[in-house]
Amino acid sequence: MIMIKSTNIKNAIVAVLTAAVFLSTSVPAQQSDPDINAKIRQEETNNSKIMWTLHYLSDVYGPRLTGSPNHKAAADWAVRTMTEWGFQNAGLEAWDFGHSGWVNERASGFITAPVQDSLTFEVLAWTPSTNQAVKGQAFPVVIPRFPVPDKPATLLNPTQEELTTYFNSIRDQVKGKIVLLGKPASVPVDFKPSSKRSDDEALQKRYDPNALPLPTPARNQDAPASRPGMLTNEQLRDQVDKFLLDAKVKVRINDAGREHGQIRAFSNSTYDIKKVVPTVVLRNEDYGRIWRLLDDKTAVSLEFDIRNRMIPEGATSYNVVGELTGTDKADEVIMLGGHLDSWHSATGATDNAIGCAMMMEALRILKVLGVKPRRTIRVALWSGEEQGLLGSEAYVKKHFGSFESPLAGFEKFGGYFNIDSGTGRARGMTVFGPPAAAAILRGYLAPFSDLGVVGAIDTNSRRSGGSDHTSFNQMGLPGIGVNQDPVEYFTHTWHTNLDTYERIVPDDVKASAIIIAGAVYQLAMRDELLPRFSRTEMPPPPATPTPTPTPTPQSKGN
Numbered sequence: 001m002i003m004i005k006s007t008n009i010k011n012a013i014v015a016v017l018t019a020a021v022f023l024s025t026s027v028p029a030q031q032s033d034p035d036i037n038a039k040i041r042q043e044e045t046n047n048s049k050i051m052w053t054l055h056y057l058s059d060v061y062g063p064r065l066t067g068s069p070n071h072k073a074a075a076d077w078a079v080r081t082m083t084e085w086g087f088q089n090a091g092l093e094a095w096d097f098g099h100s101g102w103v104n105e106r107a108s109g110f111i112t113a114p115v116q117d118s119l120t121f122e123v124l125a126w127t128p129s130t131n132q133a134v135k136g137q138a139f140p141v142v143i144p145r146f147p148v149p150d151k152p153a154t155l156l157n158p159t160q161e162e163l164t165t166y167f168n169s170i171r172d173q174v175k176g177k178i179v180l181l182g183k184p185a186s187v188p189v190d191f192k193p194s195s196k197r198s199d200d201e202a203l204q205k206r207y208d209p210n211a212l213p214l215p216t217p218a219r220n221q222d223a224p225a226s227r228p229g230m231l232t233n234e235q236l237r238d239q240v241d242k243f244l245l246d247a248k249v250k251v252r253i254n255d256a257g258r259e260h261g262q263i264r265a266f267s268n269s270t271y272d273i274k275k276v277v278p279t280v281v282l283r284n285e286d287y288g289r290i291w292r293l294l295d296d297k298t299a300v301s302l303e304f305d306i307r308n309r310m311i312p313e314g315a316t317s318y319n320v321v322g323e324l325t326g327t328d329k330a331d332e333v334i335m336l337g338g339h340l341d342s343w344h345s346a347t348g349a350t351d352n353a354i355g356c357a358m359m360m361e362a363l364r365i366l367k368v369l370g371v372k373p374r375r376t377i378r379v380a381l382w383s384g385e386e387q388g389l390l391g392s393e394a395y396v397k398k399h400f401g402s403f404e405s406p407l408a409g410f411e412k413f414g415g416y417f418n419i420d421s422g423t424g425r426a427r428g429m430t431v432f433g434p435p436a437a438a439a440i441l442r443g444y445l446a447p448f449s450d451l452g453v454v455g456a457i458d459t460n461s462r463r464s465g466g467s468d469h470t471s472f473n474q475m476g477l478p479g480i481g482v483n484q485d486p487v488e489y490f491t492h493t494w495h496t497n498l499d500t501y502e503r504i505v506p507d508d509v510k511a512s513a514i515i516i517a518g519a520v521y522q523l524a525m526r527d528e529l530l531p532r533f534s535r536t537e538m539p540p541p542p543a544t545p546t547p548t549p550t551p552t553p554q555s556k557g558n
Helices: 006-025 036-047 050-060 069-084 160-174 200-206 233-246 284-295 349-369 390-399 435-451 469-474 489-493 506-525
Strands: 088-096 101-113 121-123 134-141 146-148 151-156 178-181 251-255 279-282 301-311 316-324 329-339 375-382 413-418 426-432 455-459 479-484
Touching: 036 349, 036 506, 050 069, 050 349, 050 506, 069 088, 069 101, 069 316, 069 349, 069 375, 088 390, 101 121, 101 279, 134 160, 134 251, 134 284, 160 233, 178 284, 200 426, 251 284, 251 301, 279 284, 316 349, 316 390, 329 349, 329 390, 329 506, 349 375, 349 489, 349 506, 375 390, 375 506, 390 469, 413 469, 413 506, 426 435, 426 469, 426 506, 435 455, 435 506, 469 479, 479 506
Parallel strands: 134 178, 178 251, 251 279, 329 375, 329 413, 413 479, 426 455
Antiparallel strands: 088 316, 101 301, 121 279, 134 301, 146 151, 316 375, 426 479
């Protein structure tokens, strides 16, 4: 260990602070109004419309599944509201979703014997109705899986022969039943719940531009565990679906596998209701109860009534846009936004009605203040995010192209701010571009440090996934992801039946709107666009650019 004298420590601290100030101020902003940040704060503090906007998007129009009537109604409302607020060119931009929409209109489920009780569940999207109330005996189906010898917790899929043998052993028993697929998950009590606020010291280190890069974790060079002839997950899924259909199973029940009644219900990945039976995701507590009764050799009778509807016109989906038109640099564009679509288990308040409300609010503030941005500032509310960032990807391809195949707007684009991690306040930002781009952004965030925002860092990753800013990164454009305090997002509300208006912290979302409005305004007023990677510095596009549906939340702010 090297010992350092206290005077040297003080000198080092002064040097670091001097460097930080230089990084924040070395690229001056051209402000038309030196008091703009104070006015932004005042407008949001006194006249905020965030919670009113959230109420409409979540309570009135939620949930907003892509392709559903609710999503279209929410998009139409957003256009009307933007127009009433004085935004220019507010409207819908269509893109081809390629699948009929789907909506669950009502659903009920009960244990009818040996006791009577209501069940708590959500319907899996793009699955069929029961058409009427159906009754049947519960039957457990456990697909055979096999542990890796040196990793017993890792289970591998069966071969075709093993799966066929199992199907043949239960074929007669499962016909006409209501099936529980798989053993219930064991969800232990969490004695060390995650903090609802990000650690300040950790954030300072994360957003320190002078910090050494974290070491890249060593890749596991071992080949993925497998068994000779084992089925892929896709092959197994398709064969299970077909087996249940052929057996005329009345309802399939999946275990939610989460604590305290949380349910995540996504979708039938084929989007074809003819390929699956009616399917629900049952809360872990109800699933476990039924399973234990069956395991105790007690027959369980169930009843379900599920009413779903296909929406053919949902094959065309819509992004929402509105803008404040610029002045001398009107052909250059700064964007901000979030995704308007949601999953269907709740009203989609934290994911991501509140993000849309914050971004609409940031632009509303600037409009009310009467600023005249040099560049056009455009807000966008995407659809198809939950199915794989589809709406934002279609928009970027249509309007900007890519670094490798640029359209006319590519060189005129100045950055896209994205927020999509719930109610927590903005704590930092990540921008796709060279370090100079992050330095400029840090300077614009510095006046709002009292609101909790720490700074900005750069990234060179063109991999898409997480949220819509990566649709821009993937094409070589400066996407800016906003990192937020977690609050209850990752632990409770992300894609669950608890994602409602009540989970919003008003002070946090107002602070985020202030921060974003200030940063967006400054980018719109600069003499130059944000620095980008040069032709020789631009990272190559990823080999597999298309993200999978329902990306993990941990990457949403990156």
